[in-house]
Amino acid sequence: MYRTIQPIEINAAARVQAEAFERTVADYAVRYLQGGRFDWRHVRVWEEHGEFVAVLTVFERALSLCGADIPTALIASVGVRPIHRRRGYASALMRGMLAEMRAKGTPLSLLAPFSQAFYRALGYELANRQLFLRFSPADIPHYAERDHVRAGTQDDLPALQACYATARRQKAAHGWLSRTPAEWERAYTPHEGDFLVLFQVEDAVEGYLIYTLEKPRRLIIQEWVWNSERAWRGLVGFLAAQRGAIFTIEYNAPLDCPLPHLWPEAGTMQNDHVEFIYRRMADLLSGFMVRLVHVPLALAHRPYRDHTTVECILEVDDPILPENRGPWRLHIAEGRATVEKSNASPTVRTDISTLAGWYSGALSARHARLLGRWHASAELCARLDEAAHVPPMYMHKADWF
DSSP: OEEEOOGGGHHHHHHHHHHHHTOOHHHHHHHHHHOSSOOGGGEEEEEETTEEEEEEEEEEEEEEETTEEEEEEEEEEEEEOGGGTTSSHHHHHHHHHHHHHHHHTOOEEEEOOSOHHHHHTTTOEEOOEEEEEEEOGGGSOOOGGGGGEEEOOGGGHHHHHHHHHHHHTSTTOOSOBOOOHHHHHHHHSOOTTEEEEEEEETTEEEEEEEEEEETTTEEEEEEEEESSHHHHHHHHHHHHTTBTTBSEEEEEEETTOOGGGGOSSTTTTTTOEEETTEEOOOEEEEOOEEEESSHHHHHHHSOOOTTOOEEEEEEEEOSSOGGGOOOEEEEEETTEEEEEEOOSOOSEEEEHHHHHHHHHTSSOHHHHHHTTOEESOHHHHHHHHHHHOOOOOOOOGGGOO
16 A cells, blocks of 8 residues: 555654665664655655555655756655565555656656666656766866856855756756755755865856865866856866866766867777777766656646747557546647647657657657657657757756655
8 A cells, every 4th residue: 555654654664765775774764854855754655464565755846947947756765675575566656656746736757767677667768868077187278267266165055056046047957956955055065075166257156166076186076057158168267277186077967068079189088999980988877767747737837949839639658647648739839838638639649758758858759759659740750859859958966866
C-alpha cells in the first residue's frame, strides 16, 4: 500500500533508506526532522503486511523552461530494503507517487536515475546531456573585463540570489531549479577549500563563480552564473589568470558551452587521438530524466518559439496514467499553447517517455519518428520541432538531488 508517514514512523522509514544506501538510520532521521530541502512530510512509503519495504522522497520546486517556471515534483532516494528487492516494490511505489502527483495537478516530475531503463518503463526520458571539460588556464584568454572580478564572502549571498534569479528568467536558463532560502544557506555556507568570486560593475553583480581547489592543483567549478557578456568574459579572464598556480580546470558544463572554441588546440588535456584527426575534447555525460505527469498542464505551461504556429491531435500511450491518453488538440501560436480534449483522429501518436524527450528538447520529433517512436508526417514533425526548439537543459551542482 502506498501512503505518507506519521512522525512516529520516521525511524522505520529511515531504516529502509539506510539499508538501501548503506548509511545510518540517524543520517536519514535527522534529515526528516531538521528539514531544509525536505522533511518527513515529503516521505512516501510502500507498506506490505505492516512493514515498510520501499521509501522515496518527493518535494516540489519550480523548473525553469526557457525562463518560464513550471511546478515539478523532484523524486529522490528511491530505496528498497535489500531483502525485498526484485519484487516490484520500487515500481509500485513510483506508480503510487505518480498517481498522487497527477491528482494534485503537478505538470512534471524530475529525477536522477540509478537506471535509465527502469525509469523509462515508468514514463521518464533522458532530458539532458552535459559536457565534462578539462582544460588548462593557459588554454583561455586573459580578457580585460577580469578587472571587475572581486573575491566574495558570505555577506554577498543576497547579491548571488538576485543574480541567479535574473539568470533563471532568461530563455537560456533551461532546466534551472528554484531555490529556497534554506537551500541557499546550505549550498553557500563557506567550507574549507570553497571560493567565490563575483563580477561587479558599480553596485550590480552581473555574474559569479563558485569553485573548489583540490590536489594536485585542480580548480573545480561548482557554479558559473552570468547575466551579461562582459561578466562571462571577466570570469573567463579570472580563470586564465590562475595559470602557473593551477594545472587543470574541471567543469561539468552545458552542452552548448562555448569554452572549447577558445582553446588553441582541441583535446590537449585528454591527449587522446580517437580516430584519424579526431581528438577527445570532452566527456559526454547523461543527466537527469523528466516525465510529463499531467500532459495537458505540462504542454500548456511550456513556452514555445515566437512567431510559430502549429496544430495537431496528439494521442499518448501512458499505461500508468491513462488520463494522459487524450486525444488532445494541441494548438501552438505566438509562444504559447492551448490544450483541450478532442474527438478527432490523431495526427501524432507517441508514448509518454518519447513525449517527455521531445518536451525537454533532448529528442526531436524527427529523430523520434526515425526511431519508430513518433507517428506523424515528416512535415508535421518539422513544424513541431521548430515550435519546441530550446537550448540544452542544464542543472547546477547545487541543485542535484
